[in-house]
Amino acid sequence: MPVAPDRSAARHARGPGTLPRSVTAFASVTLAAATGAAVWLLPTETDQWAAPAQAARPDASVSAPVPPPVAEHVQAVDVPDGGGGPSGFVTFVDVVRHPSFDLPRAARRGDVRWFALGHLTAGPDGCTPRWGGRQEQGGNPAAAGLGRLRAAGGDAGLVFGGPVGRELAAACTAPGALTAAYRQAVGAFDAVHIDFEVQDSADHETVRRRAEAIATLQREALTRGRPLAVSFTLPATETGLSPRDQMMLRTTRQAGVRIAAVNLLVPIRPAPPGGSHLRPAASAVRAAQPQIAAGLGEPTATERVALTFVLADPGDLSSADARKVADFAARNRLAWLSARGASPDPEAVRLLGVPPL
Template structure:
């Protein structure tokens, strides 16, 4: 993608990245994802992908040369961990991929800013990202989430919105971005976001993930329509990240089976929306466990989830919400092997 600044030099619209030097490794607000499976969690069998005559033609998979997230992608809450040393986090955990958020609409609407009210100014964080890359890792940016409005919902000026995304992404040299969408029913916002993404992808390589909640029946109708509208605008979605609320252990047996059932329902929907076969649909999906309490996920649960994701061929895993125990975190980081 065309860059207007060197990756280490934040631009003006980066009201955004105030003192965001991500935080001490001990405060690592990295939320981790599913892990390994028991025999009855065998990989989902391929299902016939339904075709929709009105759907767009399949979008191409990213080339092997692109830095495609894989394994575990650590979410870093920059408001909570503003001094995290990313390179040190990589060395300590083995996690190579980081998603830095959250970028929300600023006071003017069209200028993204970090959630948490960080003050404007030059940030040392770009240097930390450079250090991570020098250590063999990679970082992308996360727009949106539960803490306010994402810029596409707040900014009605298409050119200004596209420019704002370009400036922020260019400032960090981010090869991938994630939109945690909370406004899928707001079709004007959906279309503005999609138009901006398509424009940026025409300028150069940019991998884009949309993150949406996973329900018992898969994706909500509004989220499915958003995916259709987005691809119709010419945006290429690399991944649909499924935000999966994990039931507390007190909910009893069948918790992980219910997650598997929901994932299989979403898999059928993703295959239909993107007009791809079963294997390609799984590759378009990522799984993010959302924890309400530190004990919601046991080490065995984590292994089951990770093995399911790995055997199915899902793109990557992550986790958000309350941090799990150290034991569970290690399972999530390490995968199901």
């Protein structure tokens, strides 16, 4: 007569090489204690700014946004990294608000050689670029100084879009006319770098239209032996870029655009007690780096991330802050640094523009 196995005994039996339960329990308690001690030994938030940014591991519990499928039938333009784009500290000039800004004089009296001129948006007909959507390109004194700036050894890129008005891709829906509008602006200023301060990432048709026009311009520039560097300026928080901005980068890259850099806009605000007001910027860079790398289809975003502070007051970025930022930029190989809003103190600008050793 068959005998039923003793399942209770089987549950309590240990296989060969299995540790006793008492030993396993002791090891678990020891591991938990060690983990707690390690957490207490992590750097404080004021130390994080000086440390190199690490690529964040994606959270498996959070589903990444799935963009609409895009056929990657366009060959990406082979533009060298940087492709003639900015470096060091870049001074942004709102040529509509400051039409008398003297580019060559600013370059001579400071250590800045790169400028960004904005913002070019759609004029009344929707397909003609205008400064601030109103002023003709050739009618702005600040922008007219670009030739003298280049003669003095500097250069400037053009910034399309921005917070006011409509970006050309949103207003000009005819693909050929849109490409012609961008081409006209690039040709008028002989630009080797253009930036898009995007406000419409959720509009997929606009994103695709702009991407196809940019890809055409880059192919044309390459045939002339004068590569066109393209960057995107996007707001960033301590969690990095928004899902729609990440999707926009991916869609643009899939359309064949070679994106030289992504410029993160990070506001500087007063720090909480015991905290550092630079911490949000460092956290934004850390979070955005793997997101940008994924959007560009590359393993890392080295030298493809730029950082622009949005200042409410010149004192928001002191000389001491600038030294920390310059060191952080060198450690993490950021593409360039810049500021919007209030102009930083000249000494801070000088420190931010010092090339890394």
